[in-house]
Amino acid sequence: MTDSSDHDRSVTLLQEFGLKEYEAKAFVALTRLPSGTAKQVSEISEIPRTRVYDAVRTLESDGLVEIQHSSPQQFRAVSVTEATNTLQQAYEERTESLREALGSLGRANRETESDTTHEVWSLSGTAGITSRTRELVESADRELVLVLGDPSLFTGPLVEGLQAADGRGVTVLVGTTTDRIRARVQDELPTAEVFVSELDWLSGVSPDDDTEIGRLLLADRSAILVSTFHPQATDRQEQAVFGRGFDNGLVTVARRLMATGLSPMEDPGSSD
Amino acid sequence: MTDSSDHDRSVTLLQEFGLKEYEAKAFVALTRLPSGTAKQVSEISEIPRTRVYDAVRTLESDGLVEIQHSSPQQFRAVSVTEATNTLQQAYEERTESLREALGSLGRANRETESDTTHEVWSLSGTAGITSRTRELVESADRELVLVLGDPSLFTGPLVEGLQAADGRGVTVLVGTTTDRIRARVQDELPTAEVFVSELDWLSGVSPDDDTEIGRLLLADRSAILVSTFHPQATDRQEQAVFGRGFDNGLVTVARRLMATGLSPMEDPGSSD
DNA sequence: GGCTCTGTTAACCCGAAGAATCACAACACG
DNA sequence: CGTGTTGTGATTCTTCGGGTTAACAGAGCC
Structure with a gap:
């Protein structure tokens, strides 16, 4: 066989x-x-x-x-x-x-740098999303709020990144779906605050909505990444949206949604 | 540009x-x-x-x-x-x-194990040849004779393999093309005998023969690997022939050719 | 020595995948 | 309201790889 x-x-x-x-x-x-x-x-x-x-x-x-x-x-x-x-x-x-070759590629820069206020980008694929997650974790200054819908996303490299962030003084908050996972995560991140998320939104809202939230990351309250799983689609696996900038609409919404349980962050507006 | x-x-x-x-x-x-x-x-x-x-x-x-x-x-x-x-x-x-997947592949074994006396196999590509070289070095029991035509083939992993062989009591003999390289090799393999090969055969015999010998490895006097470079061919880079078994014709020839300078090896025929 | 059979190479044909073009609907903008 | 731009879909053309057949060479047999 x-x-x-x-x-x-x-x-x-x-x-x-x-x-x-x-x-x-x-x-x-x-x-x-x-x-x-x-x-x-x-x-x-x-x-x-x-x-x-x-x-x-x-x-x-x-x-x-x-x-x-x-x-x-x-x-x-x-x-x-x-x-x-x-x-x-x-x-x-x-x-x-x-x-x-890519590194030493001449940039054809037309400076189209608009403000990032309303930019929402989408990207797919667990590999790429993981990579972006890592980047956000590594560049965080003050606070990281992370909720994992699927325990398989809680990988070794991610733990290391969170530990490093914690080590340089970043407040790390991690949400999990079950208490079992919470305990495991807390074990690996003793200084972080690990909680069981109340979020209903991990399962779909309407009956025919079988999308599940994969991860949810708010970095310094100025960058947000939300990923979902679409099990039915043959091609696509994990999909994500991504926004940056304190005034970004998506970031604002996420901040509000997560406000419960977040302690006030000193001087929230002065980040670049 | x-x-x-x-x-x-x-x-x-x-x-x-x-x-x-x-x-x-x-x-x-x-x-x-x-x-x-x-x-x-x-x-x-x-x-x-x-x-x-x-x-x-x-x-x-x-x-x-x-x-x-x-x-x-x-x-x-x-x-x-x-x-x-x-x-x-x-x-x-x-x-x-x-x-x-390859490892757990059901073998459709028809035991076609003929004697290896006259088998001479050819393989190409520096990567594959390097891999085979390593295997021979690692499995050697008693003696390794190695001649490098191109110093670029004298890589770190190869050195390690030779050192390991030396460490387990294998007699290691290394031939080089110039005294400069000899010194460098001797430096990295203090206990090995490193010599400058007299071999004319590193350059072609006839004028229009531009093939160069790349490496030449005799392991336990019962396995031989000879590789050559064909600079003119657009497709092929390094080509090698490979023979195994003490009685193998190619091995015999190699043994004779290299006899000069080789000390007698005790009990040469008892290896399988 | 001629013949056949097997091994080997090469040339050709066909179908699928991908590159290029076109036609058209939706939209933004003046 | 119309024009140019943006996005989607269908269509043709080309290339490449899979499949088949033919030609050639050599070994063995008769």
Whole structure:
């Protein structure tokens, strides 16, 4: 059972690493064999035999298989660890190159810097939202109010970020959905105030509204990030809206909504 | 000057991360802008204006850009660090999944284990060859003979591997091309014997033979790896041949060639 | 030595995905 | 109220990858 599912999963993943379908299939076929001929590979992988050679050759030049030039030729996949290491390293190098190239990119600046009062931006994807969350946590000066709708969002790096913020004097308030989670969070953040949120809004308002609030972050009462989960949609996972600026409408609303339980923050208006 | 080259490099790299051409172009365009409308993006990126929307939307769901739903819509790229982190993380997760899926793959074992006497395998790509080199170094019991044709192949991880081998009692012999490199290597491997190789074979034999030997590794006198560089070929970089087994023809030849300067190894035939 | 069969390479065909264009509705603005 | 701009959808064109077939070479057999 794990056979076929892992098989297909491997093929798909390999393709996401830039391999063509035949290359991916050939590689997993060879991974299951100590070594094999074109014929054997063709039978297992359902690649037309005459095309096994091309696929295997490009795999060889990627360092993923070895070829024995006999007749018939023998093919052999490198070990799983060797293969994944090779791939991982390739993509780390690419990330580095990309960082470099994008960084030294000439800015075509037309200063369209309008006031941020009414700007509300949307972004999607847990990865991107997490990244933005981290940025907000790291740049907070005075106060962080964070409510997690899903405990899985309470990750290690986030804890570290909150601890660091706490360490530099930021007031950290964390809301959770259940007391069980509250206890766990409180355990990891002893100096923070951790509470169980009363918010009904974690579940949808109308019956056919199955959106759930994922996270909710108010930083220095001047930046707000709210994310939701839409389970029904096949494509989109986590969606978020994001606003910045003390006078921003969304921020104002969030501030009001959260006013209950917030102690007055000294000199609220002087932040940039 | 760095403008256009880095621009194109970014686009290409982004595409290697799975983005479509329009998505890649749109992202770099937005990276050069604090924020922009479809029209602006279209002008900078040379994407037809009507297709900017699709591209940006999928970028948004990848967490790479933010959208402001006003009229006209405003688009904004996340910071370079946010973007590269997001991408890197995505590929690290994929690597992990792949390792897992490939690892738990049911082996369709037909025991085709012939003797390795005459098997000579070829593999290409510096990454794969490096990986195989490491494996050989790590699994060596008694002796390692290594000759590097190119100093750039003498990397940190390789040094560590050699030191570890040395530490567990393996005799390590390293050959270099110049005395300068010899000194450097000797410095990092005090207990190893480092020598300047006399080998003429590092440069081609015939005039039109511009292949250069990259590395040459004999492990326990029972496994050999020889790699060469072919500078003229546009596609292939480093190529290698690889043989295993004490009786392997290639290994035998290598052993003979290297016999000069090798002290007799006790009980050479008893290794499997 | 000729013949056949298998292994290997290469060329070709076709369909899907993506790039480019167009047509049109909605909206903002004067 | 009309004109230009903005956003969405449908349509054509091109490219690339998957699939098939043919040609070639070599080994073994008769």
